[in-house]
Amino acid sequence: MSSADSALPVPVGRPRTRASRRDLWRFLAKRLVAGAFLCVGITLVSFVLTQLVPGDPAAANLGNRAVEDPAAVAAFRAQYGLDKPLPVQYAVYLGKLVRGDLGESQQSHRTVKADLAEYIPATFELALFAIVLSLLVGVTLGVVAAVFRDRWPDQVLRVVSLAGVSMPTFWIALLAFFVFFYKLGWLPGGGRLGPALTPPPRTTGMFTVDAALAGQWGVLGSALEHLVLPGLVLATYTVGMLLRFTRASMLEILGNDYVRAARAKGLPERVVVVRHVLRPALISIITVAGLAFGSLLSGTVLVETIYSWPGLGQYAYTSAKNLDLPAIMGVSVVVAAVYIAINLLVDLLYGVIDPRIRLS
Amino acid sequence: MEPLLRVEDLRVELPTRRGLRPAVDGLSFDVAEGEIVGIAGESGSGKTMTAMTLLGLLPHGARTSGSARFDGRELLTLGRRQLRDLRGRQIAMVSQDPSTALHPILPVGTQVTEHMRHHLGLSKSAARAEAVELLATVRIPDPERALGAYPGQFSGGMRQRIAIAVALAARPRLLLADEPTTALDVTVQAGILRLLDRLRRERGLAVLVITHDLGVMSAVADxxxxxxxxxxxxxGPRAQVLATPRHPYTRGLLDALPHPEAADDPARVALRPIPGSPPSLGDVPAGCPFHPRCAFAVPACATDRPEPVPVAAGHLLACPPDPLPRDGAAPVPEGAPA
Incomplete structure (x- = not known):
């Protein structure tokens, strides 16, 4: 009897070897090179776009003097290289970019690099807070909605998610500002720290982290307090988005035979839901989380402006208003790089969650 | 003594758009320890719902009546908690398609050991050791390495072996095998059936094989x-039912098996399908449900519901006209079915 048994095919499996690790490095290298090209492409697009905008940087920056004093205009143009033909301007810009020189902001008269170094951590802190909050709340509620499908928790959450994705961010921002700051006075209405406090010694540029590192608990408390309102407002849309998506992909997975098989094994429902359903659902959830992070970054422009949060969004807004070309370009490059990095991270996470991707 | 599983007059009603409709209607059978019992029938005949009933995994809104006693305990009235303790631990299931029943992104080791640890309280290393032994029992080469692999890395037959190992992990006493070989090649089927037979002999495992394939039945079922x-x-006993079927439907299923050798024998037909198709849930005809497709139907078949009655030792038949010859020869009906 065992002759037929042992004549069965052997597994076609392949363990994780050095070869598959080399594949990973090759994948990473390929993606990084592609990312670099993408960044360059984005500089070209934003360069052309800023040129197409009707308006004159000299006029925007010099104000009345631009009308009265042609010499000042000429000097301004010469200083920022605006008197040269466009392709030359772009080539010069690229050449400097490669050397890490993003030019000088026409507004702050500092290098764009220095400006970005100051504003990026503030936005990063805000966006990180919002995305972590969205993932925790959105995914948890999505799981609850799927488990209680068509019963009252699901009905309630359906309204919550619909409200989250359909209320415009600027409106929520103003409403929350009015209610929690102006009417109730529970939370500060803007800035990153209470007026009496000095920022903690700079390590990461994120006040919460720096304060914790320095052991300045009072500063940490104030920084967190300031983070809550803009963070919540920023997270509203992404919570709604992740909730809906988590529910949908959980329901899709719940219908699978392997979930019934897990139940037939007598596992507690909690294990079935988390290990057998949520884990495979995460593959599509992180795809959406990547997109959510993108929408969150664009949301910062509004939220930072309303809550006077000195970050990248506010910087982008003021630079655009003043046609501060080097600054606009700098923000574009940074945002593009972040997008590319997030997408790369999502792709790598696919492999962590799903062995079929890792092993193929 | 009562057998390990005794199902009596089981009735399962499933919710449909037109209200509750019976999917299983008055079914009775026993499975003793170390015995392999086969339930055969076309798709939609209520086979899978019978298995789901025993595990307490019927869809929401389903209603059951009758009785299904496992080891003296009534399954139909067990609470959720008691059912969960029973699933996997006492009654385990192997389902039709191993490529969908195994979790695609959990390592084989996790799938074999998780309920083992939950039910038996084994440590991680003890569970691992037992899993290696179990995979060796079902003849998975290099079981150590298989624990870290994923279902997608194995062939269909290997996956079904792994699924059987998963089912056996918490040392159940009854295995429900729902179409365990349908998705597999014929050569691989034989290996799986032999494995079931060996497990029943070595472990005293009771097996309920659910299949539409009488060939599978004839290979293993008692x-x-x-x-x-x-x-x-x-x-009834396998040899008796398959060699001298008394019900026209059983006869029809047997005739529907392909006989390649019949091509050279003008007296036999290679494959004779049953005309028509089984009724859908809620459209079951009155009287004998098979009568519209039956070549031997008499007027009473359309009105009187046939009850199973003993016709020989351990042989039950629900066909009062009992038209088939007793020598097992394929009958030639005189006229076309009504």
Whole structure:
């Protein structure tokens, strides 16, 4: 009897070897090179776009003097290289970019690099807070909605998610500002720290982290307090988005035979839901989380402006208003790089969650 | 002594758009320890719902009546908690398609050990050791390495072996095998069936094989029950039912098996399908549910519901006209079915 048994095919499996690790490095290298090209492409697009905008940087920056004093205009143009033909301007810009020189902001008269170094951590802190909050709340509620499908928790959450994705961010921002700051006075209405406090010694540029590192608990408390309102407002849309998506992909997975098989094994429902359903659902959830992070970054422009949060969004807004070309370009490059990095991270996470991707 | 599993007059009603409709209607059978019992029937005859009932995994809104006693305990009235303790631990299931029943992104080791640890309280290393032994039992080469691999890395037959190992992990006493070989090549099927047979002999495992394939039945089952539209058509010892079927439906299933050798024999037909198709849930005809497709139907078949009655030792038949010859020869019906 065992002759037929042992004549069965052997597994076609392949363990994780050095070869598959080399594949990973090759994948990473390929993606990084592609990312670099993408960044360059984005500089070209934003360069052309800023040129197409009707308006004159000299006029925007010099104000009345631009009308009265042609010499000042000429000097301004010469200083920022605006008197040269466009392709030359772009080539010069690229050449400097490669050397890490993003030019000088026409507004702050500092290098764009220095400006970005100051504003990026503030936005990063805000966006990180919002995305972590969205993932925790959105995914948890999505799981609850799927488990209680068509019963009252699901009905309630359906309204919550619909409200989250359909209320415009600027409106929520103003409403929350009015209610929690102006009417109730529970939370500060803007800035990153209470007026009496000095920022903690700079390590990461994120006040919460720096304060914790320095052991300045009072500063940490104030920084967190300031983070809550803009963070919540920023997270509203992404919570709604992740909730809906988590529910949908959980329901899709719940219908699978392997979930019934897990139940037939007598596992507690909690294990079935988390290990057998949520884990495979995460593959599509992180795809959406990547997109959510993108929408969150664009949301910062509004939220930072309303809550006077000195970050990248506010910087982008003021630079655009003043046609501060080097600054606009700098923000574009940074945002593009972040997008590319997030997408790369999502792709790598696919492999962590799903062995079929890792092993193929 | 009562057998390990005794199902009596089981009725399962499923919710449909037109209200509750019976999927299983008055089914009775026993499975003793170390015995392999087969339930046969076309798709939609209520086979799978019978297995789901025993595990307490019926869809929401389903209603059951009758009785299904496992080891003296009534399964139909067990609470959720008690059912969960029973699932996997006492009654385990191997389902039709191993490529969908195994979790695609959990390592084989996790899938074999998780319920083992939950039910038996084994440590991680003890569970691992037992899993290696179990995979070796079902003849997975290099079981150590298989623990870290994923289902997608194995062939279909190997996956079904792994699924059987998963089912056996918490040392159940009854295995429900729902179409365990349908998705597999014929050569691989034989290996799986031999494995089931070996497990029953070595471990005293009781197995309920659910299949539409009488060929599978004839290979392993001690006793068989043939179901049609949720009702029992015929049941009895395997040799008796398959060699001298008394119910026209059983006969029809046997004739529907391909006989390649019949091509050279003008007296036999290679494959004779049953005309028509089984009724859908809620459309079961009155009287004998098979009568519209039956070549031997008499007027009473359309009105009187046939009850299973003993026709020989351990042989039940739900066909009062009992038209088939007793020598097992394929009958030639005189006229076309009404």
């Amino acid at each position: 006793r068989v029950a043939v179901m049609y539209a949720g009702r029992l058509a015929e049941s």
